[in-house]
Amino acid sequence: MVKKMKSKQNLLSLYSFIIYSVIYIPIIILIVFSFNDSKVNAMWQGFTFKWYLELFDNSSIVTAMTNSLMVAFVSALISTAIGTLAAVGMYKYKFRGKTVLDGLLYVPIIIPEIVMGIALLMFFSQLKIPTGALTLILAHTTFSVSYVVIVVRSKLEGFDPSLEEAAMDLGAKPLETFCKITLPLIAPGILAGSLLAFTLSMDDVIVSFFVSGPGFTTLPLQIFSMVKFGVSPEINALSTLMLIFTLSIALFSEKLRFKSDKEEKVKEKIIFKEKINLKSIKKIAALFIAVLIIAGVFTGCSKSGSVAQANSEEVLNVFNWSEYLPEEVIEKFEGKYNIKVNYTTYASNEEMLAKLMAGGAQFDIAVSTDYMVDVMRNQNLIQEINMANIPNYKNIGNEFKGLAFDPENKYTVPYMWGNAVVAVNTKMIDTEINSYADLWDNKLNNSMVVLDDQRAIIGIALKKLGYSFNETDPAKLEEAKNELVKLKDNIKIYDSDSPKTSLINGEAAVGYVWGAEAVLAQLENPDIKVFFPEEGLYIWQDNFVIPNGAPNKDNAELFINFLLEPEISAEISKCFPYANPNVEAHKLMDAETLDNEVIYPDSEIIKKGEHLRDLGETTVIYDQIWTELKSN
Amino acid sequence: MVRIENVMKDFGGQRVIENLNLEAKQGEFLTLLGPSGCGKTTTLRMIAGFEEPTGGKILLNGKDVSQNQPYERDVNTVFQSYALFPHMNIFENIAFGLKLKKLPKDEIKKRVNEALRLVRLEGYEGRKPNEISGGQKQRVAIARAIINNPKVLLLDEPLGALDMKLRKEMQIELKHLQQKLGITFIYVTHDQEEALVLSDRIAVMNNGKVEQLGNPSEIYERPKTKFVADFIGETNLFEGTVSLVSENCIKVIIEDLSEITITDPLLDKLSLKKNANVYVAVRPEKMKLVSSAKEGMNKIKVTVKEKIYAGSVNKTIAALSKGSEITINELTGNTTTINDISKSMFAQWNYEDGVVILQ
Ligand SMILES: Nc1ncnc2c1ncn2[C@@H]1O[C@H](COP(=O)(O)OP(=O)(O)O)[C@@H](O)[C@H]1O
Ligand SMILES: [Mg+2]
Numbered sequence: 001m002v003k004k005m006k007s008k009q010n011l012l013s014l015y016s017f018i019i020y021s022v023i024y025i026p027i028i029i030l031i032v033f034s035f036n037d038s039k040v041n042a043m044w045q046g047f048t049f050k051w052y053l054e055l056f057d058n059s060s061i062v063t064a065m066t067n068s069l070m071v072a073f074v075s076a077l078i079s080t081a082i083g084t085l086a087a088v089g090m091y092k093y094k095f096r097g098k099t100v101l102d103g104l105l106y107v108p109i110i111i112p113e114i115v116m117g118i119a120l121l122m123f124f125s126q127l128k129i130p131t132g133a134l135t136l137i138l139a140h141t142t143f144s145v146s147y148v149v150i151v152v153r154s155k156l157e158g159f160d161p162s163l164e165e166a167a168m169d170l171g172a173k174p175l176e177t178f179c180k181i182t183l184p185l186i187a188p189g190i191l192a193g194s195l196l197a198f199t200l201s202m203d204d205v206i207v208s209f210f211v212s213g214p215g216f217t218t219l220p221l222q223i224f225s226m227v228k229f230g231v232s233p234e235i236n237a238l239s240t241l242m243l244i245f246t247l248s249i250a251l252f253s254e255k256l257r258f259k260s261d262k263e264e265k266v267k268e269k270i271i272f273k274e275k276i277n278l279k280s281i282k283k284i285a286a287l288f289i290a291v292l293i294i295a296g297v298f299t300g301c302s303k304s305g306s307v308a309q310a311n312s313e314e315v316l317n318v319f320n321w322s323e324y325l326p327e328e329v330i331e332k333f334e335g336k337y338n339i340k341v342n343y344t345t346y347a348s349n350e351e352m353l354a355k356l357m358a359g360g361a362q363f364d365i366a367v368s369t370d371y372m373v374d375v376m377r378n379q380n381l382i383q384e385i386n387m388a389n390i391p392n393y394k395n396i397g398n399e400f401k402g403l404a405f406d407p408e409n410k411y412t413v414p415y416m417w418g419n420a421v422v423a424v425n426t427k428m429i430d431t432e433i434n435s436y437a438d439l440w441d442n443k444l445n446n447s448m449v450v451l452d453d454q455r456a457i458i459g460i461a462l463k464k465l466g467y468s469f470n471e472t473d474p475a476k477l478e479e480a481k482n483e484l485v486k487l488k489d490n491i492k493i494y495d496s497d498s499p500k501t502s503l504i505n506g507e508a509a510v511g512y513v514w515g516a517e518a519v520l521a522q523l524e525n526p527d528i529k530v531f532f533p534e535e536g537l538y539i540w541q542d543n544f545v546i547p548n549g550a551p552n553k554d555n556a557e558l559f560i561n562f563l564l565e566p567e568i569s570a571e572i573s574k575c576f577p578y579a580n581p582n583v584e585a586h587k588l589m590d591a592e593t594l595d596n597e598v599i600y601p602d603s604e605i606i607k608k609g610e611h612l613r614d615l616g617e618t619t620v621i622y623d624q625i626w627t628e629l630k631s632n
Numbered sequence: 633m634v635r636i637e638n639v640m641k642d643f644g645g646q647r648v649i650e651n652l653n654l655e656a657k658q659g660e661f662l663t664l665l666g667p668s669g670c671g672k673t674t675t676l677r678m679i680a681g682f683e684e685p686t687g688g689k690i691l692l693n694g695k696d697v698s699q700n701q702p703y704e705r706d707v708n709t710v711f712q713s714y715a716l717f718p719h720m721n722i723f724e725n726i727a728f729g730l731k732l733k734k735l736p737k738d739e740i741k742k743r744v745n746e747a748l749r750l751v752r753l754e755g756y757e758g759r760k761p762n763e764i765s766g767g768q769k770q771r772v773a774i775a776r777a778i779i780n781n782p783k784v785l786l787l788d789e790p791l792g793a794l795d796m797k798l799r800k801e802m803q804i805e806l807k808h809l810q811q812k813l814g815i816t817f818i819y820v821t822h823d824q825e826e827a828l829v830l831s832d833r834i835a836v837m838n839n840g841k842v843e844q845l846g847n848p849s850e851i852y853e854r855p856k857t858k859f860v861a862d863f864i865g866e867t868n869l870f871e872g873t874v875s876l877v878s879e880n881c882i883k884v885i886i887e888d889l890s891e892i893t894i895t896d897p898l899l900d901k902l903s904l905k906k907n908a909n910v911y912v913a914v915r916p917e918k919m920k921l922v923s924s925a926k927e928g929m930n931k932i933k934v935t936v937k938e939k940i941y942a943g944s945v946n947k948t949i950a951a952l953s954k955g956s957e958i959t960i961n962e963l964t965g966n967t968t969t970i971n972d973i974s975k976s977m978f979a980q981w982n983y984e985d986g987v988v989i990l991q
Contacts, residue, residue: 166715170729
């Protein structure tokens with residue numbers, strides 16, 4: 001009997017141990033690696049604070065952080081005021097339709113955030129309110145109000161209505177009653193509600209994604225767009241800081257709620273202690289409210305300031321991949337032409353498309369990958385570029401012009417390009433991999449990391465069979481699918497964000513990865529060798545496009561032309577490991593960079609490569625194949 | 633002082649107070665007594681201004697205040713739940729009404745200390761409401777309510793939450809306080825004993841109506857309705873028909889056909905006719921149980937069912953021949969027979985101890 005109990009207890013503690021591990025180990029890893037002295041999140045290299053320091057040097061992060069704090073302060077302030085009044089009103093008054101109204105108050109909590117985001121965006125564009133700080137504050141207020149109402153109401157539930165009557169009986173007018181009796185008694189609830197609103201706003205991604213505007217992004221959005229290039233330790237550091245920040249707010253507000261609850265229950269004994277509690281709560285509440293008000297005033301001023309600026313000064317709204325353009329270059333452009341650049345980033349073509357489609361014409365420039373240019377053209381989202389305004393267009397190598405997605409060079413100006421290659425850890429695998437077919441070798445069983453990208457992976461099966469990356473024949477796609485079923489056993493990891501990590505730490509012996517990633521992996525681990533499969537490479541090219549209805553088209557063309565200046569273009573290449581199509585810039589670049597065969601393969605190899613096209617209806621078949629491949 | 637004229641109150645179409653007329657005089661201790669749900673609290677809340685009457689007028693010092701807000705009325709309330717402000721200490725609670733009037737600080741202090749002395753709570757001013765006992769809370773609530781020198785103090789079952797002993801103590805204290813302050817108290821309770829002890833006058837309420845208004849002895853000795861007779865103290869009620877109305881007495885024939893004589897000097901004989909249906913109420917302590925009946929007193933034949941020892945009295949439950957039961961209370965020590973269960977006996981009482989109630 002005793003034994004049985006004991007084993008039951010052991011089981012229980014094992015169970016809790018597992019649960020807690022699942023919850024906390026990932027977070028602990030994130031925190032630990034934020035102190036790791038290595039650019040990759042693979043191995044522990046030593047302790048450092050440098051990522052934290054770099055964080056504060058990165059002006060886009062600092063800006064996003066102040067933006068986030070400002071939005072959180074102001075939206076918490078407004079939603080606390082509205083939510084408290086709503087809760088008190090709902091508690092006090094009976095009226096027709098109260099239950100309906102009551103239910104409607106909680107809807108923002110249960111409707112999917114994405115629906116809310118799209119709805120708010122549509123609403124704002126109907127009212128012609130430009131997306132930015134104002135729309136973020138309004139949106140955050142919208143969803144926070146419900147939470148404030150819930151928290152304040154739960155405090156009111158335990159509130160004796162005869163207290164208010166007693167006050168009125170003694171001569172207090174309704175406002176005096178509210179300020180002297182009701183408010184102090186529900187203050188802990190109000191404070192907890194406002195802290196909740198604050199954290200909700202700080203954490204929000206989905207709604208913010210839709211309603212943020214050019215040049216005004218929040219911290220979570222900034223992190224989100226930075227993740228495109230893998231999770232850098234800088235992001236770990238930032239996440240750690242956010243974690244500490246939100247955690248301390250949450251703890252604080254929980255403590256408040258707990259304390260005030262206790263106050264009601266505990267009697268006689270803790271007289272002295274409790275006195276301190278209530279007093280300190282009062283003080284903290286006053287402080288918090290003061291900060292909120294100051295923040296509100298401050299942002300009010302800065303907002304009117306920026307509006308005035310926008311009127312008097314030329315602007316340009318750039319929408320680009322994150323980590324794709326050095327800040328110094330933007331500053332140089334601003335200095336030279338006296339045009340203010342609002343720079344906003346995204347992490348995927350689809351994200352960019354979604355925002356352009358939903359948000360109307362606010363961006364002057366976007367950067368679109370080859371197949372996405374097809375999509376955007378078909379949807380009439382982009383307009384012709386006036387090449388007469390871009391004399392530097394001549395600097396672009398001819399092999400990058402007239403590509404299938406823009407055969408007449410009307411809509412796009414090339415920015416960067418790259419490829420996907422096979423990388424092999426020669427210490428682990430001694431065969432050469434000269435073709436995609438070699439990847440099917442069963443020696444590679446469960447040892448590959450590949451791009452988590454359906455076009456790339458289905459593409460290599462098609463290439464193996466002698467077809468195109470852009471195949472649309474269902475019969476041929478069926479063949480490719482059968483090939484992929486065989487390839488599956490070899491694939492260990494799907495990773496588009498940072499496939500280099502598993503190559504470096506030896507988790508995978510072979511990778512089918514972006515060329516730039518392969519180069520970074522080689523820097524860390526010289527045993528890694530790169531192969532170009534003979535069937536032909538998957539090549540991508542990113543291009544500037546001008547969205548339809550761009551408010552500052554001339555500035556956009558000026559900006560594109562500026563970026564094509566050989567000096568500027570070379571400067572960009574110095575910062576990012578992608579291939580530059582600007583041949584004039586090559587003359588100013590390090591020979592070492594240009595000699596890197598992975599980034600700049602021989603023109604023979606480039607010629608054999610293929611760009612992706614938009615496949616229209618056939619995309620559905622690709623989706624099906626991909627789902628099947630990944631699901632069983 | 634307070635006059636309630638033809639006041640009605642509906643809650644969601646349901647009439648809770650019906651055509652209420654009541655007056656409390658200057659310095660009077662008036663009690664609203666009645667079973668739970670009869671509308672006592674509602675009446676009090678209308679006087680205080682928390683509820684608006686559906687019809688009728690409420691006059692304070694001759695002025696119609698029916699439309700005035702609570703903070704515009706010269707009355708104060710002691711709440712059943714005390715309703716002390718939990719975030720303020722005792723001093724602040726009591727000072728609340730004075731602070732609202734923006735009186736100078738030392739005057740507030742002086743008056744609060746006075747009130748504290750009055751309710752014997754000196755030294756407790758720094759405590760929070762959750763740090764004092766129920767009886768102390770009660771006294772704080774009273775001190776807080778009288779600090780503004782109201783003309784009328786309304787008290788809604790103020791002793792309801794206290795235990796028996798404390799309640800008895802507080803009753804006396806309340807009575808003294810009222811006499812000292814000399815202000816009108818309108819007091820709500822469902823405890824008839826409490827009402828009898830405290831009040832100058834009692835309004836017995838039932839179903840939103842005043843059944844009887846009078847001083848405690850009138851209410852107890854001369855109940856005007858069956859409800860009042862039933863509700864106040866213990867009563868034996870005999871249903872019967874008037875058989876004779878004469879100059880100095882009336883006679884009533886009850887169920888077992890025995891005839892009861894009532895010589896009540898205050899009885900309104902004009903409203904009584906022969907053959908009228910009436911009740912005769914007799915208090916159990918006025919009755920005696922005897923084996924051989926004396927002449928010159930009422931007597932009915934009963935069978936003893938049960939004897940209950942209740943401290944100061946012996947209770948006897950006895951049945952009439954038709955089966956209905958009566959209670960007889962005799963002081964302990966005066967009892968003649970110890971074991972007379974199942975015996976046939978007589979219940980006897982004086983002619984002047986019966987009260988006639990019209991049906
Ligand atoms: N706010 C209210 N809404 C609806 N009905 C009420 C309300 N207050 C009291 N009542 C009803 O009015 C009647 C009298 O209530 P109340 O005055 O509280 O009785 P008492 O104090 O004598 O026990 C009861 O039937 C009660 O249910
Ligand atoms: Mg009541």
